[in-house]
Amino acid sequence: MKHLLLATFFLAATTLGFAQEKAKKSPKVSVENKDMKVVYGQPSKNGRAIFGTLEPFGKVWRTGANEATEITFNKDVVFGGKSVKAGTYTLFTIPDPKTWTVILNSKLGQWGAYDYEKNKGQDVASVKVAREALKTPVEKLTFTLPGNAVVFEWDDTKVTVPVK
16 A cells, blocks of 8 residues: 555656646747748747847857757748758857847757757858847747748847848
8 A cells, every 4th residue: 555655646746747847848839921931949038138148149049949940941042141942941040249140050850059069061051140139028039921031039139031
C-alpha cells in the first residue's frame, strides 16, 4: 500500500510538472500572404528588458522562441537587396541599437541559434536594416507581411526588410 501511494504521488507530481512546462512554451504562430509565410515561436515581454539584455546586442538570435523562425518565399524574391530563390529558410537576426543584421540560412529544423556558428556556411543572404524605436512597447513578438516587406516588432523595436 505504501509503495502504491508513493508511486501515485510521483506520477501526479511528474504529470503536473510536464503540464506546467508545456504551458510555459511560447505559442507557435504562422503569418502569411500570397507570396510569403513566416512560422515562429511567439515570446512575450512579461515586463522584461529584451534587446541588449535578454537578447544581447551583437549575438545571433533565432528571432522568436523555441525552434528557429522559418520563412518561405513562394517565388524568387529580392530580400533587402539580395536575390533569394523560392524556398524555405531559417531566419536569424543580430540585434543592434541602430542597425540589425537579418540572415537567411538554408539549414532547416534548427533549435534556437545554438548551432548557428556550425551552420553559418549555409547562409543565403545577410542584410543590414535600420532599427526603428517604438514609442509604445509591443508585448508579443509579432511578424507582419504587408506585401512588400517582412516586418517584426517586439518590445521597443521594429525591423523592416523590404521584399520585391
